[in-house]
Amino acid sequence: MLFAIGRSIVVLVLHILIMAINIVLKKLITWLADNKMQTIMLDFKNLCKMPSIMGAINGTHISIAKPISVFLKDYYYHKTRGYNIVAQVVVDSKKRFLDVFVGLFRNVNDSYVLRKSKLYQCAIHRGLFDIAIGPQD
Numbered sequence: 001m002l003f004a005i006g007r008s009i010v011v012l013v014l015h016i017l018i019m020a021i022n023i024v025l026k027k028l029i030t031w032l033a034d035n036k037m038q039t040i041m042l043d044f045k046n047l048c049k050m051p052s053i054m055g056a057i058n059g060t061h062i063s064i065a066k067p068i069s070v071f072l073k074d075y076y077y078h079k080t081r082g083y084n085i086v087a088q089v090v091v092d093s094k095k096r097f098l099d100v101f102v103g104l105f106r107n108v109n110d111s112y113v114l115r116k117s118k119l120y121q122c123a124i125h126r127g128l129f130d131i132a133i134g135p136q137d
Contacts, residue, residue, distance in 0.1 A: 010069055018103035022118075025100050043093030055090040055098050059110040062087055062102075076105045088113045 037054055044053035061084040067076055076083045086108055090099040101117040114120050 011075075021102065025102075040092045047093060053093075055092055057088065057090045057114075059086060059088045059113050061085070078105075078107050080107075086113055088117055088119075090119065 041052055041054060045051050061078065061081045063081065064076060064083050064085055066083050076085065078084050084105070085102060086104040088099075088101040088110070089097060092098055099117075099119045101113065101119065104113055104116060
């Protein structure tokens with residue numbers, strides 16, 4: 001034990017910190033109203049000739065320094081990428097951030113990250129994407 005702090009306390013504090021970061025990000029980065037979303041869908045249609053695209057999503061592993069704590073080393077080590085955390089970002093047609101989800105670790109795939117994100121939960125339970133989509137040419 002480093003500084004006589006147990007593993008469970010370190011994990012709990014790290015979890016609280018990541019939750020706080022996500023809360024602050026949610027105040028700075030917000031999903032758009034229907035009228036702005038319609039503009040984004042039109043922009044995407046002009047860019048890639050595909051209708052009804054509301055955003056581009058991608059996940060990535062962000063390299064971090066090797067954690068000092070012996071216990072956290074196991075959580076953040078990925079055998080092919082070293083130490084990292086996983087982020088998922090959604091951008092609009094102008095590459096502006098619409099949603100950010102950060103904090104998962106190790107070797108997790110994109111679909112797992114998506115299912116754990118607030119974006120997914122809002123889409124499934126609150127009808128986030130239930131906007132009026134007009135006829136497509």
